[in-house]
Amino acid sequence: MEGVAFQLIAEDRATRARAGLLRTAHGVVETPVFMPVGTQATVKALTQEMLEELGARIILANTYHLFLRPGEQVIRELGGLHRFMAWERAILTDSGGYQILSLAPLRVVREEGVHFQSHLDGSRHVLTPERAIEIQVALGSDILMVLDECLENPAERAEAERAVRLTTAWARRSKVRFEEFREQGQGTTAALFGIIQGSLYADLRRRSLEELLEIGFDGYAIGGLSVGEEKAAMLDMVEYVAGLMPRDRPRYLMGVGTPADLVRSVQRGVDMFDCVLPTRNARMVRSSPLAAPSTSRMPPMPAIRARWTKTAPAGSVGDIRGRISATSTQAARSSRPSSAPITMCTSTLTRCGRSGKLSSLATSQSSRKPSCAGMKKTALQVDRTKKREGSLRSSRQRAHQL
8 A cells, every 4th residue: 555554453363353544644542443434525523633632543434425415626715625624634525325225215236326406406426436436536544445236135135136236347447546646646546445245145235355365455344334233233243244354464344333333343354434323323313321202302513513612712613603603602591491401412412522611501501591471471460569569568568647
């Protein structure tokens, strides 16, 4: 590898767990590593400063979504994805293969590639293996993924065999296009990973890996898991496939997962992970047993962002964002039904390491100012009380005079 190199530095004797260093043009990534997902060039609900404080060394972005909006040429003209995101550390870009599954009603899979209709405006496009590489090179990713076909589990064997055949053919075409770019002096600091498919069929998984090894890639990913199968079946397949993968190359389990999944998969020899779960759960308040009733809702994001950026240095991006959202923050305060959603959001994100930034969220609710309607009601009650007290005093004075 010219720009990305993997160094294995330790292995656990009791399990298959291992530690390594993934050296990229944008820094060294210690493995095992979890990659926060910034599908559309941003990790939702978190600033770049927060990600850096968390110790994130690499994040993931999605080729399909960035191709549709704003477009790879726009990002290239703005200095590449790192500058576009204001992220100086490593970036891995998914090829868009998962969208073949998730956006199934809007696409048709053919030998040449995927014909799909944009979920944004209905426009029609074709994503080929070569096109996926071209987009990722234009973005300036550190790690590129080949285009693959991801199936939902459980899948019929005939479907899984077809997906393996197609994934291998697309991987070969992706590698050819990637090498052409390298010969032209582009993408020389990037790595290309192949993706293993085969659903829950062990022999198909082995075949897929062997075919990818013949082509030769800088790293290998296990795709097509955590998409409908039982957890035990997923872990069994991870253990089987990871045991076949090259020892000197990074092993990436795509789309996984929960903290327990990460630990169990690390024990089975996996080095890299990604999943939307942490930030999605934090935004949607799904992971805590203290979740608010369904009638409540999350607080408006401008209010949260304003508090997150409250301590940002003057003139910084965080400071500007905080000042821009100040007006909407004040307006949002009177519209929240209760403090339960805020407390829930704080509780959930605290487990993700954000307690330092969000510690003031829950307490701020108890001290917030009452609404205009509430203030009027309180004033009327005070006025009525004063009138009653005045009447009682008058009555006592008349009785005393008599």
